[in-house]
Amino acid sequence: MSTATTHEEATENHEVEHHGLSDKQYIVIALILAALTAIEVSTYYVDFGPFFMPTLLILMVIKFVTVVSYFMHLKFDNKIFSYLFYAGLLLAIAVYCGFLATFKFFLKQG
Amino acid sequence: MAESAIAHDHGVSHGAHASSTGLSNNKMGMWMFLGSECLLFGGLISTYMLYRGRVSSGPQPNNIFDIPFTSVSSFILLMSSLTMVLAVSSAQRKDDRNTNLWLTITALLGATFVGGQVYEFTAFYREGLGFTTSLFGSSFYALTGFHGVHVSVGIIMLMALVGMNRNNRIPGDKAEVVELIGLYWHFVDIIWIIIFTLVYLIPS
Amino acid sequence: MTIIERPSTEVAIAGAVPVGVKPSEALGVFKRPAASSSWRDWVVTVDHKKLGIMYGVAAFVFFLIGGVEALLIRLQLIAPDGKVLNADQYNQMFTMHATTMVFLFVMPMAAAFANYFVxxxxxxxxxxxxxxxAFGFWCFLFGGLFLNSSWFLGGGADGGWFMYAPNSSTLFSPSHGVDFWTLGLQITGIASLTGAINLIVTILNMRAPGMKMMRMPIFTWMVLVTQFLLLFAIPVITVALFLLTFQRSFDATFFDVASGADPLLWQHLFWIFGHPEVYILILPSFGIISEVIPVFSKKPLFGYPVVAMSGAAIGFVGWGVWAHHMFASGLGPVSVTVFSMSTMAIAVPTGVKIVNWIMTMWGGKLTFAVPMLFAIGLVTQFTIGGLSGVTHAVAPSDTQQTDTYYIVAHFHYVLFGGAVFGLFAGFYYWWPKMFGRQLSESIGKWNFWLMVIGMNMTFGPMHILGLQGQPRRMFVWTEARAGEGLFNFGFWNRISSIGSFILSIGILLFIINIFYTHKMKKGALASNDPWDARTLEWMTDSPPKEHNFDVIPQINHLDEFFHRKYEQDSATHSVTQVHSADEVMAELNAHPDEHIHMPSRSYWPILLALSLPVIGYGLIYNRMLMAVGVAMVLLTMFGWAMEPATSPDEDFDPPESGDTHAKELVPHG
Known part of the structure; x- marks a missing residue:
C-alpha cells in the first residue's frame, strides 16, 4: 500500500523526457562560444571606445548563461535546480555589489 | 574537499522509497554546492576588485598581463567544457569507450590550462610580482590560485572516474556520476569566464 | 514484526557479487563494518539518531568548557583590580568563550536536534x-578539539570572536592561537556546509507521501531556513579565514595597512557571514518553541503559514543588514542610512513571530511543564533582547553603545535568553522521545527558575554598565574610577558575577537531573506520546527504532498525529479525542513494511574527517605533516568513492523463501 502511494507522489513532479541536445548541437554551441571569446579578445587589439566595458560585460553574461543553460542542462532540467543555483548566484552578486558599494567602488569607475 | 565527497556519494535508495520531488538527491546536492561556491568565488573576486589598483611596489596589472597567452588558455578551458559534455552524452548512451575517451581529453585540456597557469605564475614571479609584493599580487594569486586548485581537483576526479570506469568500479548510476562531475567541471569553467573578463580584459 | 535486513558479517558468496562491482572491500583495505553493540558502532555509524545524540553530547561538553571560561571572566570582574587572569589570559578567555559558545555549542546543538528530529x-x-x-559530525568534533588544543600549545586565540584586523596579525597576536582559530573554524565550517546540503536535500526530497511543504512541522521549516543561511554564509567566512591564514602563514598583505590594505575588508567579510549567523543561531530555537507552545496550550499554532514565511523572510532580509555591526567604523552616511533602515525592517518578521506565539497561548489550556516554561522564558527574555537590539538599529544611539557592555547585554539576552532557552525547551520536550525516560519536572523547575534569575542578574546590569561607559573588553576596573551611587561600576559588576554563579547552578541542576533520571532510574519510563503532541516524531517508539517507522505514514494534514487522535465536530467546533496514541500506532503498524534497507555503516567519514586536523597541525608546525594530511584526504576519498552508500542487495543474505526469520535477519519490533 505504502509503495503505491510513493509512486504516485514521485510521478507528480517527475520530468520524463530525457533532456539535452545532440552532440552536433553541442559542437555548434561550442563554436558560438569560441566566436564570442574571439570578440572579447579583439577588444584588446581594437578600440571599442565607450562600448568597451558594456561589450565585455554583456559577452561575459552571455557566455556564462549559455554554458549553464546548455552544457549544464539547466534549461532542460527541473526548475528546482535553477532556483538553487541562481539563488546562490544572485545572492552573491547582490551581497558583493553592496559590499563594493560601501567602498564607493562603482563611483570611482564612473 | 567536500565537493568530491558529494560528487561520489551515491545517495540512498531506501528500497522503493522514491524522492518527494522525483529528483536525484545527488544532483540536488551538487547544484546546492555550486550555488554555495558562487559566494566563495564572489568573495575572492570582490577582494581582487577592491585591491587590484593598490600596488605599493612591484608591477601594475596592466603591465604584466599577457592577454594573448591567457586568451589561448581560456579558450582551452572553454573547449574542455565541450569535451566534458560529450563525455556526459556518451555516458548517457552507455558508450563506455567514448566516455573514457572524452573524459581523458577533458582532463588533458584541464591539465594544459593548469600548466599554462603555472607558466604564467612563474613568468609573473620573474617579473617581480610575488604573493607578498603588493595587495594586487596577494589578491590576484589568491583568486586565480583558488581557481587553479578547483581545476586540479576536477582533473583528479576525472582521472579517478576513468580509472574506476575501466575497472567497472563505479557504484550506482554511472551516467549520473559522470554528469555530476561534469557539472562541477562546467562550473569551474564559468568561473573562469568571469575571471577572464573582470581580471584580465578590463584594465584597472 | 518488521524485518530489517542487515549486511552480513561474512564475505558475500562469490557468485552473488554483481558483475564487475566489488564494493564491500574498497581498495582492499577495510571490510564494511558490521553492526555491533559496542562503542565501535558509534564510530562507524551513519544513523542520524546516533549522530544527533553524539552532536548533542559533544556540544554540551563544549558548553561546559565555554561556561567555565565565562565564569573566569566574571570572577576577574567581581572585584576591583582583579587578579584571577592577566590581560593576555583575559583576551584569550573572552575570545574562546564566544567562539566556543557560538560555533561549538549553539550551532552543533541545533544540528543535534535537526539531525535527530527532522x-x-x-x-x-x-x-x-x-x-x-557522519562526516559532518566528525569534522565538527575534530575541528572543535583542534581549536581547543591551542590551550595546551601556547594559548588560545586572543583577538575577540570577530577577530578584527589588524589585531589578528602576527604582529599583535604572535602566538599560534589565531592560527588554531582560523583552521579550527575552517574545519567546523566544512561540517556546517555538508550538514546544510544534507539537511536541505533531506527536507526537499525525503518527505513522507502527502507531506507537502506547508504540512511540515515548524521546526523542520526553521531548520530548512537555517540550513540555507549556512549554505550561503559559510563560504563567505571560508574566504575570510583563508585570507587570514594566507596572511599569517604566508605573509600575504590582505589586512596589512602599511601596504595600503583596508581593514574594513575583514569586517565586511566577517559580518556578511556574521549576521546571517545570528539567525542561524536563533531560528532553530524559534522552531523548537513553535512546537512546544501549541502542545502545552492545547491549540494549533496561530498562523502557521505566517510563522513559516516570517522565518523565511528573516532568512532573506538577514543578508541585507550586516553593516549595522560597523556603524562606528566610518562607513559614510549613505551606507549607514541604508543598513539602519534594513535593520529596523528585520525586526518586523521577528515581532510577527512573537505575536503568533502569544496568540497561540491566548485562550489555550496552558500546562506549565518545564518545556513550556523554557518556551515562555524565550518569548519574554528574547523580547527584551530584541528591544535593546532595535536601539542599535538607530545609528546615532548605536554609535554611543558600540563596544560597551550594553552590546554584551543585548546579545546575551537574545543568545542566552533566546537560543539557549529554546535549546533547553528542546531538551525537556524531546528527552523522553530520545532516551525513553522523563526528566524530573521538579528538578527541571528549579533548573528553569535559577537560569531565569541567574541570567537576568548576570546580563541585566550590563545594560547599565554599558550605558555608563564600561568598555566591552575591559579586563580590570578600579575603585577610583567606578563612579557613585546607583551607577557604581563595582556594585553592578558584583551583581553580575553573583548572577553568573546562580546561572551555573541552574545548569548544574540539568546535569543532576540527567543523573537522577537515568543513573538513579528515578525518571518515569516515557510513553510514546507523553505530552499529547501533534507531530510525527511522537508517532513512533520512545526511543525510535533504527528505521524510525515500521510503516511510513500517509500524510493528510498539518499536525498529522493530532488529526489521527482527535476529531473536530464541524457544527460546534469542539474537539474530541477519538483514538489514543497507542491505538493510532497499532493501526498504522498493522502491516509493517518488509525489507527495509538502512544505509550501511562506514569507516570513511571518520577517517576523512581525521585527516583535516592533520593538515591543520601541519600548516602550523611542519609542512611535511601537511603533505601527509593531504595524502590521507585523497586516499580516504578514494575509499569513500568506491564504497556504495547502501550495500547492494547481494551483500545481504537473501531471505530464504517461506522463512522470513532466517538467522541473519534481525527481528525488530
Missing amino acids: PLQIGARDVAFPRIN
Whole structure:
C-alpha cells in the first residue's frame, strides 16, 4: 500500500523526457562560444571606445548563461535546480555589489 | 574537499522509497554546492576588485598581463567544457569507450590550462610580482590560485572516474556520476569566464 | 514484526557479487563494518539518531568548557583590580568563550536536534546522505578539539570572536592561537556546509507521501531556513579565514595597512557571514518553541503559514543588514542610512513571530511543564533582547553603545535568553522521545527558575554598565574610577558575577537531573506520546527504532498525529479525542513494511574527517605533516568513492523463501 502511494507522489513532479541536445548541437554551441571569446579578445587589439566595458560585460553574461543553460542542462532540467543555483548566484552578486558599494567602488569607475 | 565527497556519494535508495520531488538527491546536492561556491568565488573576486589598483611596489596589472597567452588558455578551458559534455552524452548512451575517451581529453585540456597557469605564475614571479609584493599580487594569486586548485581537483576526479570506469568500479548510476562531475567541471569553467573578463580584459 | 535486513558479517558468496562491482572491500583495505553493540558502532555509524545524540553530547561538553571560561571572566570582574587572569589570559578567555559558545555549542546543538528530529518529523527513515552526515559530525568534533588544543600549545586565540584586523596579525597576536582559530573554524565550517546540503536535500526530497511543504512541522521549516543561511554564509567566512591564514602563514598583505590594505575588508567579510549567523543561531530555537507552545496550550499554532514565511523572510532580509555591526567604523552616511533602515525592517518578521506565539497561548489550556516554561522564558527574555537590539538599529544611539557592555547585554539576552532557552525547551520536550525516560519536572523547575534569575542578574546590569561607559573588553576596573551611587561600576559588576554563579547552578541542576533520571532510574519510563503532541516524531517508539517507522505514514494534514487522535465536530467546533496514541500506532503498524534497507555503516567519514586536523597541525608546525594530511584526504576519498552508500542487495543474505526469520535477519519490533 505504502509503495503505491510513493509512486504516485514521485510521478507528480517527475520530468520524463530525457533532456539535452545532440552532440552536433553541442559542437555548434561550442563554436558560438569560441566566436564570442574571439570578440572579447579583439577588444584588446581594437578600440571599442565607450562600448568597451558594456561589450565585455554583456559577452561575459552571455557566455556564462549559455554554458549553464546548455552544457549544464539547466534549461532542460527541473526548475528546482535553477532556483538553487541562481539563488546562490544572485545572492552573491547582490551581497558583493553592496559590499563594493560601501567602498564607493562603482563611483570611482564612473 | 567536500565537493568530491558529494560528487561520489551515491545517495540512498531506501528500497522503493522514491524522492518527494522525483529528483536525484545527488544532483540536488551538487547544484546546492555550486550555488554555495558562487559566494566563495564572489568573495575572492570582490577582494581582487577592491585591491587590484593598490600596488605599493612591484608591477601594475596592466603591465604584466599577457592577454594573448591567457586568451589561448581560456579558450582551452572553454573547449574542455565541450569535451566534458560529450563525455556526459556518451555516458548517457552507455558508450563506455567514448566516455573514457572524452573524459581523458577533458582532463588533458584541464591539465594544459593548469600548466599554462603555472607558466604564467612563474613568468609573473620573474617579473617581480610575488604573493607578498603588493595587495594586487596577494589578491590576484589568491583568486586565480583558488581557481587553479578547483581545476586540479576536477582533473583528479576525472582521472579517478576513468580509472574506476575501466575497472567497472563505479557504484550506482554511472551516467549520473559522470554528469555530476561534469557539472562541477562546467562550473569551474564559468568561473573562469568571469575571471577572464573582470581580471584580465578590463584594465584597472 | 518488521524485518530489517542487515549486511552480513561474512564475505558475500562469490557468485552473488554483481558483475564487475566489488564494493564491500574498497581498495582492499577495510571490510564494511558490521553492526555491533559496542562503542565501535558509534564510530562507524551513519544513523542520524546516533549522530544527533553524539552532536548533542559533544556540544554540551563544549558548553561546559565555554561556561567555565565565562565564569573566569566574571570572577576577574567581581572585584576591583582583579587578579584571577592577566590581560593576555583575559583576551584569550573572552575570545574562546564566544567562539566556543557560538560555533561549538549553539550551532552543533541545533544540528543535534535537526539531525535527530527532522527525519522523524517528515516521516523519513534517514537523511539523504548518511555518510556525509557522519562526516559532518566528525569534522565538527575534530575541528572543535583542534581549536581547543591551542590551550595546551601556547594559548588560545586572543583577538575577540570577530577577530578584527589588524589585531589578528602576527604582529599583535604572535602566538599560534589565531592560527588554531582560523583552521579550527575552517574545519567546523566544512561540517556546517555538508550538514546544510544534507539537511536541505533531506527536507526537499525525503518527505513522507502527502507531506507537502506547508504540512511540515515548524521546526523542520526553521531548520530548512537555517540550513540555507549556512549554505550561503559559510563560504563567505571560508574566504575570510583563508585570507587570514594566507596572511599569517604566508605573509600575504590582505589586512596589512602599511601596504595600503583596508581593514574594513575583514569586517565586511566577517559580518556578511556574521549576521546571517545570528539567525542561524536563533531560528532553530524559534522552531523548537513553535512546537512546544501549541502542545502545552492545547491549540494549533496561530498562523502557521505566517510563522513559516516570517522565518523565511528573516532568512532573506538577514543578508541585507550586516553593516549595522560597523556603524562606528566610518562607513559614510549613505551606507549607514541604508543598513539602519534594513535593520529596523528585520525586526518586523521577528515581532510577527512573537505575536503568533502569544496568540497561540491566548485562550489555550496552558500546562506549565518545564518545556513550556523554557518556551515562555524565550518569548519574554528574547523580547527584551530584541528591544535593546532595535536601539542599535538607530545609528546615532548605536554609535554611543558600540563596544560597551550594553552590546554584551543585548546579545546575551537574545543568545542566552533566546537560543539557549529554546535549546533547553528542546531538551525537556524531546528527552523522553530520545532516551525513553522523563526528566524530573521538579528538578527541571528549579533548573528553569535559577537560569531565569541567574541570567537576568548576570546580563541585566550590563545594560547599565554599558550605558555608563564600561568598555566591552575591559579586563580590570578600579575603585577610583567606578563612579557613585546607583551607577557604581563595582556594585553592578558584583551583581553580575553573583548572577553568573546562580546561572551555573541552574545548569548544574540539568546535569543532576540527567543523573537522577537515568543513573538513579528515578525518571518515569516515557510513553510514546507523553505530552499529547501533534507531530510525527511522537508517532513512533520512545526511543525510535533504527528505521524510525515500521510503516511510513500517509500524510493528510498539518499536525498529522493530532488529526489521527482527535476529531473536530464541524457544527460546534469542539474537539474530541477519538483514538489514543497507542491505538493510532497499532493501526498504522498493522502491516509493517518488509525489507527495509538502512544505509550501511562506514569507516570513511571518520577517517576523512581525521585527516583535516592533520593538515591543520601541519600548516602550523611542519609542512611535511601537511603533505601527509593531504595524502590521507585523497586516499580516504578514494575509499569513500568506491564504497556504495547502501550495500547492494547481494551483500545481504537473501531471505530464504517461506522463512522470513532466517538467522541473519534481525527481528525488530
